[in-house]
Each structure stands twice: as C-alpha cells, then as structure tokens.
Amino acid sequence: MFAMSHLAHSVLVALTLGPVCAGLMPPSAAAADADWRDIESRIQYAWYTEDARDLAKLAERVTALSSSDPLRNYYVTLAQLHAAQLDLAAAAVTDGAARLPAAGQAAGACISSADDALAARPTDAEVLALQSLCMELRSRARALDVPFAGSRSHAQMERALQLAPRNPRVRLLAAQLSYAAARSSQERAGLLAPFQSAVDAFELERQGLERVPSWGGAEAWEAVAQIELDRGDAIAARAALEHALLLVPDYTAAHRLLNHILTG
Numbered sequence: 001m002f003a004m005s006h007l008a009h010s011v012l013v014a015l016t017l018g019p020v021c022a023g024l025m026p027p028s029a030a031a032a033d034a035d036w037r038d039i040e041s042r043i044q045y046a047w048y049t050e051d052a053r054d055l056a057k058l059a060e061r062v063t064a065l066s067s068s069d070p071l072r073n074y075y076v077t078l079a080q081l082h083a084a085q086l087d088l089a090a091a092a093v094t095d096g097a098a099r100l101p102a103a104g105q106a107a108g109a110c111i112s113s114a115d116d117a118l119a120a121r122p123t124d125a126e127v128l129a130l131q132s133l134c135m136e137l138r139s140r141a142r143a144l145d146v147p148f149a150g151s152r153s154h155a156q157m158e159r160a161l162q163l164a165p166r167n168p169r170v171r172l173l174a175a176q177l178s179y180a181a182a183r184s185s186q187e188r189a190g191l192l193a194p195f196q197s198a199v200d201a202f203e204l205e206r207q208g209l210e211r212v213p214s215w216g217g218a219e220a221w222e223a224v225a226q227i228e229l230d231r232g233d234a235i236a237a238r239a240a241l242e243h244a245l246l247l248v249p250d251y252t253a254a255h256r257l258l259n260h261i262l263t264g
Contacts, residue, residue, distance in 0.1 A: 036069075036212045037210075037214075039075055040075065040215055042058055043055065043075060044248075046079075049252055050086055050252045050253075052087065052090075055083045059076050059080050062075050062079065063113075070117055070120045073113055073116045073117035074124075074127060077113040077114045077117060077131070078130060078213075078215070080106050080107075080110035080134070081107075081110045081130055083106040083110075084106035084107040084137045087100075087141075088100070088103040091103055100141045103137065103140070104138055107134045107135075107141055114130055114134065118131070123163055125170050126170060128160040129156075129160040129169065129170045129173040129174065130173065131156065132153045132173065133173050133176060135152060135156070136180050136181070154177065157173070157174050157177050168198055168201035168202040168204075168205050168217070171194065171198035171201050172198040172202075174194065175198055178191055179223070188230055189227060192228070195220055196224055198223075199217075199221060199224055217247050218244045218247040218251055219244075221241070221244035222240070224240040225238070225240035225254070225257055229257070229261065238258065245258070
C-alpha cells in the first residue's frame with residue numbers, strides 16, 4: 001500500500017502531447033500560438049513523467065524569453081506549480097523533510113510569477129486558480145504560512161470560479177484545492193462530482209477549436225479514477241484511467257495507480 005493516495009500524490013506532485021524536441025525556441029522567436037503550444041507540451045511532458053529537474057530548467061528558459069505576451073508568465077507559473085507538487089510529493093513519500101525547502105521555494109516562486117501575470121491581467125481566472133493552489137502547497141511546505149493560505153487561497157479560488165465557472169482548468173484546480181483540504185477519506189471520496197464536472201468541461205472544450213492553454217484533461221480523469229477507487233469501484237477507476245492514458249500514454253501517476261489496482 002502507498003503511504004498516501006495516488007490523487008494526493010498527483011495534487012502534490014493533483015491533451016494530447018505535442019512533439020517534444022530538444023531545447024526551447026530562442027528568446028528572439030515570435031510568441032505565436034504554435035510556440036506556446038510547444039512550450040506547454042514540454043512542461044506537461046516533464047510533469048507527466050515526473051522530471052523535476054527538467055521542470056526547473058523549463059521555468060528558467062521560459063522566464064528568459066523576451067516576450068510581452070502574458071502567456072509567458074502563465075507558463076512559468078504552471079511549471080513552478082508542477083515543480084512544487086513534485087517536491088512536496090517526494091517529501092511525503094520518500095525524502096521526508098529534506099525536500100520541503102525546495103517545495104516551499106518552488107511554491108513561493110509560483111506565487112510571485114502569478115503576481116507578475118496578474119499585474120497585466122488581474123482578472124485572469126486560470127492564473128488566479130494556479131496561484132491559489134500554489135498558496136496551498138506553500139502552506140504545506142512552510143507551516144507558518146497556513147493562516148495566509150487559509151484566508152486567501154480559498155477565497156481566491158472562489159473568485160476564479162466566479163470569473164470563469166465553465167473553464168475546465170479552473171474547475172480542475174478548484175477540485176484539487178478541495179481535495180488537498182479534505183480531512184478524511186470519506187470527505188475525499190465525496191469530491192467525485194467536482195472532478196467529474198472538470199472532466200465534462202474538458203470534453204466540451206476538446207470539441208471546439210484548438211487553443212492554448214489546453215492542459216488538464218488527463219489529470220482530471222486520473223483524479224476521477226482515484227476517487228472511484230476510494231469509493232470502492234475498481235472497475236470505474238480502471239475505465240477512468242484508460243481515458244487518462246489515451247490522452248497521455250506516458251502519464252506516470254496514471255500508470256502507478258493502474259498498477260496498484262491490478263496488483264492490489
């Protein structure tokens with residue numbers, strides 16, 4: 001048995017991937033949608049394969065891009081969020097307190113990068129939601145920040161939901177925040193509806209025009225699988241994992257959960 005639930009691991013660690021090539025585009029390259037789509041695929045691939053070192057490098061390289069496009073700060077924030085999730089998950093499962101400072105640093109950087117993004121677009125619901133989850137992660141890495149996170153993080157997530165109630169990534173991040181705050185397995189098992197709502201929103205988004213950002217569908221399905229397993233329905237959990245792995249075949253957390261089901 002694992003020391004923590006797989007969804008807790010995904011929240012802490014919780015789209016079809018584009019080509020993953022060597023190196024990012026040079027700082028002088030135009031910030032076209034195709035460029036940001038490529039950057040997103042690299043960040044998400046590092047996240048799905050749990051490559052913390054590559055995530056850190058990607059955050060640095062995207063920061064160095066000479067672009068006034070607000071998506072630059074958005075993707076720096078996303079990479080730093082994932083880095084904090086991986087560090088905090090490692091601290092909980094394997095490396096203990098040794099990884100907590102790194103998790104706190106990554107979460108703090110995520111909050112700062114989100115502030116930079118919000119300076120240009122203060123009502124960007126996705127950035128507000130990303131920052132909200134980063135606050136929660138920092139509170140876990142740095143106990144002194146708990147009152148700060150408790151008073152602002154959840155209120156900010158509510159604001160994000162009010163601004164963009166149908167946005168699938170906002171729905172996903174809000175469900176992840178609720179999962180992180182749950183105090184019992186019964187409370188976590190009761191969060192199926194918010195994650196299923198995120199899945200439905202992602203499925204609806206996939207029927208429209210391609211857009212960026214577009215990440216999150218696989219994470220939503222993996223979360224549904226974990227909660228179905230918490231509810232005792234291994235068949236439903238496997239079905240949800242099939243959806244997640246269809247979107248992202250290299251999704252490490254989904255493979256880990258599937259292996260747990262098959263060998264448990």
